[in-house]
Amino acid sequence: MKHSVRYPVLSGLAGILLLLSGCSVSQTIPSEGQSVVALPSQLLETSGLLCLEQDFISFNDSGGKPVLYRFDRNGDIKHQLQLSFRNSDWEAISSDGEFLYLADTGNNAGYKQALFIYKVPLNWSGLKQPYRPERMEILLPEDKKRQPYQHDLDFEALVYQQDSLWLISKSWDSQIPKRYKLDPKLKQQQLGKAIPFANPGFLITDAVFDQSKQEWWLVGYPDPRKAIWAYLSNAGFQPQIARYDKDLLLLETKALPTTGQVEGLCIDQDKQIWLSEEGNKQSPALLIKTGFSSQ
Template sequence: MTGCSVSADTQRGVEVLSSYSLDNALKETSGLFCIDGGAFSINDSGNKPELFTINELGKITGKAELDITNQDWETITGNEDYLYIGDIGNNAGKRKNLKIYRIDRKDSSKTEKLRFTYTGNKPADNVPYAHDYDGEAMTMRDGKLQIFSKSWATETAHVYNVQDIKAKQALSPIANVEGLPGVVTGVDWSEEKQEYALVGYRSNALGMFKPFIATISNEYQVTGVHMLPQFAQVEGVCHAPNGNIWLTQESSPYTSAKIAVLKIH
């Protein structure tokens, strides 16, 4: 297991190139996966099992209702052949049926289900919002799915590799990411940059959020952390083909759902 913690490079800046409100149909956006000309996004629990395509202006350009269940969708990623939706939200820590759906990009009616557990997890013992067996962030690196945990108890993100070919599996951490200023809600790997973009936040009992974006090396070292005071409950992040970074924000009593395009210098 690899565990790394380094000081963030505070000299690198974040430039917000654009920011737009999302359509109300995506007010609980929970994941983002960039493609040429746009991105896929999804809503989390309590919403229909719908897959949206959007552009950088926040406009919905397509929508498909999938024949699968949305218990707590939290993340989406993919490759040229498939999309992967992580039904892995587990704030209370009591879920025993965590799963990932694989959807054929040419025919969205063709879906498969991957089930998994976390090694060492005992759901009955978990205290809501005070355990490390939650997840909202998933990406694909070198042909492998990876989950970054939303670690309420330790704020140390645990990284898990998922074996795509196995229908049911137990996951153990392959790395830890330490030194983040909150919990992780989204991640995306860039093959070109050989680094991860990661978003998350620290929250309080009043529902106030202190969001951040971080860059993580291919060895799971924190190489930059930047606070995002102009945003709130950030949920999704992805690398656009042109090198920019997109993120989405879920609506809250204080602000609307948004999509933003960033550049990290």
């Protein structure tokens, strides 16, 4: 997310620090078991990440081109797929092994009455571009008093698990992430019932479910409006990762090996955990192998 665009309603010291944070240079330094690769300029605002064999799929967030990018571990783009729908605020991606589910679900300002999820074939061979995917519409409860950055209906994580899709809230207001079950077969549905996770102590920017161990992993960073010292001391976003069991019991949290704005999370076929980190004018977006494993 671009702070100069996404935080126009903030004022005072917190707002100033958020604006300045977009100009900081990432201090990501790899250690044993880790790797850091600069992503190409086309993915400067990478906003979600999917592990796919030895490759990855990502995209940019609001205002970016409506394009999915498949790239390798060196950051080299191998394929692109342009979609026919505008990139309002693409935030997350998941897959059922046959289709991709792309979440146009960013809602920081809180004015949206509906969110969208696009269903795209995993195999792009032979698809005519711009490709027009199936579209799911998620209707939000009406609330005319909803204020920017003071509500829980902003979503930056989407997970496919056991024939269902789960939207996970960033939760600006309550600071407690919640998941909402969706039926991928329905073209229109209500958001439904919120199921809360135990509070990890940070805002959620992505999530993944490890099927083999039946565990949830959530990633994000502390609320910038509250973590004032981190910005005063140039400590950056201080991103963290949390692990939960299948019943949403919090098992552990860990600090991540970067100070940047982590936006994407995935687990590869070898159970290694990867991140994507949004770039800025001073530094590129990054693909990070954390050195952490879900085994």
